[in-house]
Amino acid sequence: QAQLVESGGGLVQPGGSLRLSCAASGINFSIRTMGWYRQSPGKQRELVARTTSGGRTNYADSVKGRFTISRDNAKNTVYLQMNSLKPEDTALYYCNTVPVIGDYWGQGTQVTVSS
Numbered sequence: 219q220a221q222l223v224e225s226g227g228g229l230v231q232p233g234g235s236l237r238l239s240c241a242a243s244g245i246n247f248s249i250r251t252m253g254w255y256r257q258s259p260g261k262q263r264e265l266v267a268r269t270t271s272g273g274r275t276n277y278a279d280s281v282k283g284r285f286t287i288s289r290d291n292a293k294n295t296v297y298l299q300m301n302s303l304k305p306e307d308t309a310l311y312y313c314n315t316v317p318v319i320g321d322y323w324g325q326g327t328q329v330t331v332s333s
Contacts, residue, residue: 220244220322222313227327230303238298238327240313247294253316254287254298256309256329267298268316281307303331 222245226238238254253268266278267287275287286299296313310326 220320222322222324224311224313224324224327227311227329229330229332231333232304232331234303234331235299235301236303236329238300238311238313238329240296240298240324242294242296242313245315245319248291251316252287252289252296253314254285254296255312255314256307257312257326258309261309263312265316269296300329303329305331307331 221243223241224238226236228236230236249271251268251270253265255263255265257263264278266281267275267285269275269287269289273289277285284300284302287296289296300307308329308331310328312323312326314323
């Protein structure tokens, strides 16, 4: 059974940094493309970064150059290093496979960027 547990969110000032983590189980992690998604109130959930099983990465234009996705297949964990954070990065952040398999989502981790 799939389980995704996100952590590392919080309140940060504009220009600050956060590192998100996502521990995965039950999804055959090492062969999956994994992604970080985010959703703000009133907006659709969007994919902001992805990493293939081999470590190739891709980013949404809105975060390119500021966010870095990485993974540790031995720990079944995917990370998102977020630098130079902006108020518009405020959202609930989730990890999941790309594409999403089934309809399972973890609880997410809240990132709030505010002075």
